Amino acid sequence: MPSVAFQTLGCKVNHYETEAIWQLFQNEGYERADFESTADVYVINTCTVTNTGDKKSRQVIRRAVRKNPNAVICVTGCYAQTSPAEIMAIPGVDIVVGTQDRTKMIPYIEQYKQERQPINGVSNIMKARVYEELEVPAFTDRTRASLKIQEGCNNFCTFCIIPWARGLMRSRDPEAVIEQAQKLVDAGYKEIVLTGIHTAGYGEDMKDYNFAKLLKDLDKKVHGLKRLRISSIEASQVTDEVIEAMKQSNTIVRHLHIPIQSASNTVLKRMRRKYTMQMFADRLEKLKKVLPGLAITSDVIVGFPGETEEEFQETYDFIAKHKFSELHVFPYSKRTGTPAARMEDQVPEEIKNERVHRLIELSNQLAKEYASQFEEEVLEVIPEEVYKEEPNSGLYVGYTDNYLKVKVQASEEMVGKLVKVKITKAGYPYNEGQFVRVIDNEISSKTAISS
Ligand code: SF4
Known part of the structure; x- marks a missing residue:
């Protein structure tokens, strides 16, 4: 039996897709090996969200080559999509596949074994218009299953390289989503987390369907589902219809992760985000009214180019006022190839660190405050x-x-x-x-x- 070993870098979507790729190998009679052992094929699913993602991906590729120089080394994922030539130049890399055409990976391996010639299977992701179906029937995690519902993003925030790695928004067919959700519930999962690159953008490429309708359908049509969680939703996507779906539902959890990134309109504009603080505040107020006790977590980027003390303070005050229940705080880090990396007025590291520290302290305090409401419940x-x-x-x-x-x-x-x-x-x-x-x-x- 041939063996395949995987190493995944980066986000939940990448981990999800590694499981899907493993399914493809399993169907072809492969057994799964540990990445640290000697395998016939190594698949490295790479990340490119930060410059460090690229560097780590290269290190892992080299490690696989050292483990078994006779193995077929197959590199896939976001870094493979954006920089195939850089990866092909690493000695020992045999096959590169980007963020689509994963089903071609195994035929490429067969081809490679015959011809012994490196294969670059990366094609132009910006031309992809259809969601690529890949099934994931089970996960190593026994308690929650991720369910990918869309691919790509049309936003092009100035700090983010992801649209270049994932392409434009493509939604998964609702019937396929529901069918997959039912299979996961039947396999014993109590909780499903809807994931994607820009998850709640689901449906923006469809005519008569949208994210709220998908939520309602999942709630109604998937039998035995206990918890439905949305991995992330932008303020502009928290529509009245989504709020209504949450209110009506018995499965959608009382938690939303709404990335804010900054709470200063001027910074948001430089980030090219699709909302203002007024919109954000309006959505939060509505949510809190309709769904009491709702937990709202968020991501914040601190020290975006040009961020002044006043702009940072606006962010701090907004978060304190609206009582988020937890924050993930990231110091801004330059991603080569994005407009923000070329902006002047980059914020010095020590200022970023000091602001990160202040926000983390605030997050800890807010998290405790939020939790204290539930004591004795x-x-x-x-x-x-x-x-x-x-x-x-x-x-x-x-x-x-x-x-x-x-x-x-x-x-x-x-x-x-x-x-x-x-x-x-x-x-x-x-x-x-x-x-x-x-x-x-x-x-x-x-x-x-x-x-
Ligand atoms: S919304 Fe912005 S940050 Fe999120 S994936 Fe799209 S471009 Fe990147």
């Missing part, structure tokens, strides 16, 4: 894994629907099940909880919480 948790810091304590860690991370006494059989837990001590990053009971067969997480 009984919530539903899906235990995911043993609490690593005290592996023999019997404690497991899992998330509530509104994304509180909870430590609770549980057992191995409860992993991946819905369990009622009383929050005894709110905190951050962990809340402490007391096991109440397993409620795996009850239907609605929201009804259960409010009952």
Whole structure:
């Protein structure tokens, strides 16, 4: 049996696609090998979101070549898409496939074995107009399954290289999404996370369908689904129809990740984001009114070129005022090939670090404040894994629907099940909880919480 080893860099979508590529190999009779062992084929799924992504990808490629110089080395993913020539120039690389045509990978391997000539299978991603179906029936993670619903992005934010690596927006056929969701639920997953490159842009390339309709259809047509999470949604995509779908649904969780990046209109304009702070605030107010207790997490880029102290302060104040429940804070890092990398007034590292620090402190404080509202409440948790810091304590860690991370006494059989837990001590990053009971067969997480 031939063997294949994978290494994945970067985001959730890449990890998802590695699983899809593994399916293709499995169907051809391959066995999966550990990346550190000797395999016949190595697949490196690369990332290019930052310059460091490129560098790390190159290191991993070289490591695979050293492991087995006779293996077929196949490089795919975002960095492969944007810079195939750079990758082909690394000694030992045999095949390069970008972010499409993954199904050609195995025929390319056969071709390579015959001809022993390097193959560049990267084509122009900007011409791709149709979502490429790749099925992922199972994941290594037992508790949540990712479900990719779209590819590409039309936004071209000035700091981001991703549209060049992924192409323009292509939505997956709704029926295929629903069918895939049902298969995942039937395989035992309680939670599905809708993912993509610009996830909630779903439907922008369709005529009579949109993201809100997909949410409603998933809610209605997928039997046995307990939790539906949206990996990310932009403020401009939080439409009244999406809010209504969330309100009506028993499965869509009380959590939205809405990347803000900055809360200064002038910075947002330089970033070429598609919303203003007024729009953002309006959406937040509406959400909070309709969905009390909703957790809102966000991403912030600190030290974008030209960011003044006043602009940073606007961001800080907005976040403090609107009480986000957690932030992912990134210092701006130049991505070669993007307009922002060429902008003047790059912010010095020490200023960026100091601002990052201030925002992280704010995030910690807001996270604690958010969690404290739920002390003494009984919530539903899906235990995911043993609490690593005290592996023999019997404690497991899992998330509530509104994304509180909870430590609770549980057992191995409860992993991946819905369990009622009383929050005894709110905190951050962990809340402490007391096991109440397993409620795996009850239907609605929201009804259960409010009952
Ligand atoms: S919305 Fe902006 S940051 Fe997000 S993938 Fe598109 S271009 Fe990149």
